[in-house]
Amino acid sequence: MTVPTPIEVQSRSLPGWAIGLTVLVFLVGGVYLAGNLTGENPPILAAPSASGSGAPNIEQAARQIIAKAQPPCTACHGEDLAGQGNFPTLHGIAEGAVMDNLKQLSADHPDNWANLWIDGTGPEVKGIDRGGMPQFGQQLTPDEIATIVDYLKTLP
Amino acid sequence: MAVNPKKLRPYDQPPRVSRPLIPSRPDSAATGFLVLGALWLVVAAGLGAIWVLMLMFPDQLHFAMEFDLPVIGKLGVDFGADTVSSGFMNALVFGWLSNAAFAAILFITPRLTGVRLIGEPVAWLGMAAWNLGAAAGLAGLYIPQIAGKGMLAEFPLPADGLMLLAMLSVNAAFWRTVLAARQRMPYVSIWFFGLALLASMGAYALGAAAQAGATFINLDDTIVALIYAFVARALATYWILGVTLGTLYYVVPRATLNGLASGGLAFTSWLLWAGLAGLSAIGALVDPSVPFVVTQLGNVGTMLLVAPVFLTVATLGMTLRGRWSLMLSTGAVSLAVIAMAFLVGSTLLEAIGALRSVQGLVRGTEWAAGASLLGTLGAATFAFYAFAEHAAPRMFRRDWAGTPLTDAQLWATFAGTAMAALALIGAGIAHGAMMAQGAPGDQVSGTLIWFRMVAAGGLGLVSLGGVCLVGTLFLMYTTARRAEYAMVDAVPAAGQ
Numbered sequence: 001m002t003v004p005t006p007i008e009v010q011s012r013s014l015p016g017w018a019i020g021l022t023v024l025v026f027l028v029g030g031v032y033l034a035g036n037l038t039g040e041n042p043p044i045l046a047a048p049s050a051s052g053s054g055a056p057n058i059e060q061a062a063r064q065i066i067a068k069a070q071p072p073c074t075a076c077h078g079e080d081l082a083g084q085g086n087f088p089t090l091h092g093i094a095e096g097a098v099m100d101n102l103k104q105l106s107a108d109h110p111d112n113w114a115n116l117w118i119d120g121t122g123p124e125v126k127g128i129d130r131g132g133m134p135q136f137g138q139q140l141t142p143d144e145i146a147t148i149v150d151y152l153k154t155l156p
Numbered sequence: 157m158a159v160n161p162k163k164l165r166p167y168d169q170p171p172r173v174s175r176p177l178i179p180s181r182p183d184s185a186a187t188g189f190l191v192l193g194a195l196w197l198v199v200a201a202g203l204g205a206i207w208v209l210m211l212m213f214p215d216q217l218h219f220a221m222e223f224d225l226p227v228i229g230k231l232g233v234d235f236g237a238d239t240v241s242s243g244f245m246n247a248l249v250f251g252w253l254s255n256a257a258f259a260a261i262l263f264i265t266p267r268l269t270g271v272r273l274i275g276e277p278v279a280w281l282g283m284a285a286w287n288l289g290a291a292a293g294l295a296g297l298y299i300p301q302i303a304g305k306g307m308l309a310e311f312p313l314p315a316d317g318l319m320l321l322a323m324l325s326v327n328a329a330f331w332r333t334v335l336a337a338r339q340r341m342p343y344v345s346i347w348f349f350g351l352a353l354l355a356s357m358g359a360y361a362l363g364a365a366a367q368a369g370a371t372f373i374n375l376d377d378t379i380v381a382l383i384y385a386f387v388a389r390a391l392a393t394y395w396i397l398g399v400t401l402g403t404l405y406y407v408v409p410r411a412t413l414n415g416l417a418s419g420g421l422a423f424t425s426w427l428l429w430a431g432l433a434g435l436s437a438i439g440a441l442v443d444p445s446v447p448f449v450v451t452q453l454g455n456v457g458t459m460l461l462v463a464p465v466f467l468t469v470a471t472l473g474m475t476l477r478g479r480w481s482l483m484l485s486t487g488a489v490s491l492a493v494i495a496m497a498f499l500v501g502s503t504l505l506e507a508i509g510a511l512r513s514v515q516g517l518v519r520g521t522e523w524a525a526g527a528s529l530l531g532t533l534g535a536a537t538f539a540f541y542a543f544a545e546h547a548a549p550r551m552f553r554r555d556w557a558g559t560p561l562t563d564a565q566l567w568a569t570f571a572g573t574a575m576a577a578l579a580l581i582g583a584g585i586a587h588g589a590m591m592a593q594g595a596p597g598d599q600v601s602g603t604l605i606w607f608r609m610v611a612a613g614g615l616g617l618v619s620l621g622g623v624c625l626v627g628t629l630f631l632m633y634t635t636a637r638r639a640e641y642a643m644v645d646a647v648p649a650a651g652q
Contacts, residue, residue: 007410012418018421018424029460042444063591
């Protein structure tokens with residue numbers, strides 16, 4: 001048996017075009033990074049299923065319902081639901097209401113206060129100033145409202 | 157002169173050859189890895205076709221059962237789109253691609269170092285442990301009580317242990333051989349293999365530690381999910397991409413009989429890959445607890461991976477100079493060129509997919525699976541096909557010039573991969589666009605069914621390509637004439 005010869009290398013130098021190309025690619029990356037320094041990552045545990053089946057995809061399901069509602073939640077509360085103008089943020093409600101007018105409702109019904117508020121047709125929310133918030137119980141099912149609430153609770 | 161064997165006296169009989177339980181013949185472990193890998197390819201692509209069919213008919217093709225077993229108690233089995241897609245990716249990465257990668261490393265390393273593989277039996281142990289672990293882990297994916305939620309490497313702890321043992325074994329065989337050769341500047345493939353082996357073992361150990369943390373000390377779910385996402389991405393960039401590049405750097409010069417065009421370019425591509433593969437894995441850390449700029453830095457790493465891939469393809473393209481006619485026939489060169497084309501395509505698509513605006517559109521759709529298929533079933537699979545075309549006759553010591561089966565393997569896999577990947581990418585874009593417009597679920601499913609049908613057909617074709625590879629290996633071993641090839645049979649002397 002013989003030992004095969006190692007693979008011969010024709011040249012050991014680095015061509016100038018390769019250096020230029022590498023520098024150019026890094027420059028493009030740097031410019032992109034400089035333009036995307038601020039923002040917020042979505043939560044990993046609410047991330048959609050990578051299989052494409054959409055089964056555990058709470059965000060997609062909720063976004064579909066939000067878009068279907070009239071007016072859509074995003075029309076008043078902003079595209080990222082972080083609030084705009086007089087309309088409050090919908091982030092950070094996992095531990096209870098952050099709006100003053102809903103704190104009592106949240107204390108009385110800690111498990112489903114958000115569902116009751118979005119629905120808006122039940123006796124529990126009678127007398128609370130809705131500030132222009134529609135009664136979505138007239139157009140969405142309880143399951144659809146529950147999906148929106150589950151999603152809102154994932155927003156930090 | 158005819159001899160009646162009954163009249164042979166004891167001293168006329170040939171000496172009995174004792175065969176050890178674990179073979180130690182040169183290339184025996186590499187052969188075992190390659191054959192098992194080919195079988196895994198059939199399983200993986202078959203699972204892929206079933207997954208896409210399940211996406212088309214989610215209600216009709218979802219099987220969930222519960223068994224009441226005497227000792228274990230109630231045991232559920234879930235055979236639906238999510239579990240089968242996870243099974244497909246795991247069978248593809250840990251079954252086919254990893255076995256083929258181990259085969260390439262164990263075959264190529266002795267030939268580049270000039271030293272016979274040290275620890276052939278240890279590599280055999282690795283092969284047994286890896287495939288047992290992968291099979292057990294794959295089975296565990298369908299049992300909801302022990303299954304992970306992600307797409308890759310969330311196997312139960314015992315399976316993780318077996319696979320870590322396997323990685324340790326192959327690392328030991330590789331590093332002992334490389335260190336015994338005492339080369340001052342090993343060939344670039346050895347650099348790729350060395351870092352790929354170490355990084356993948358580290359990443360896998362990190363994933364197993366997260367699994368242990370979740371089981372024994374109730375580690376926070378978010379931390380565990382982040383670690384799994386990091387590990388899955390690191391395995392793709394360090395392990396699959398690294399061994400693919402290292403293999404192409406070996407196969408193209410060997411198959412063309414040309415020297416490597418530029419050592420400087422090759423080493424620069426290694427340096428860039430070594431840094432950017434890790435940075436790219438950071439891009440998988442998507443959670444409010446991770447600073448946004450860190451995730452974006454990782455995404456930029458994914459975009460910059462275009463640079464080492466392009467340098468590799470340019471170097472190998474220059475190496476092919478004067479031998480382009482080899483592409484006209486089915487062989488190692490044409491398979492390697494297809495691998496390079498897929499490599500450029502998949503890296504560019506991953507770079508596009510890392511853009512913030514694109515992520516917003518296609519997140520959670522079929523896009524990720526489609527882009528990943530271009531890299532795994534396209535680039536890596538064809539690189540390992542090219543390796544198998546070059547190495548299998550040498551492993552089996554057979555005179556083999558190919559058959560129409562090899563043509564069928566190439567075209568079935570090529571057409572199948574292109575169909576499946578492009579259909580899934582198209583489905584991802586359509587899916588994301590319809591979701592953004594708030595289209596109802598029925599309309600989304602009705603549109604996507606056509607894309608998914610094409611993808612299912614494509615993955616079925618890839619499975620057929622895998623069957624052709626198994627058939628080729630079988631025919632090569634059973635029907636071809638024996639031949640002797642130059643091979644490394646030298647074991648370094650003690651103390652060397």
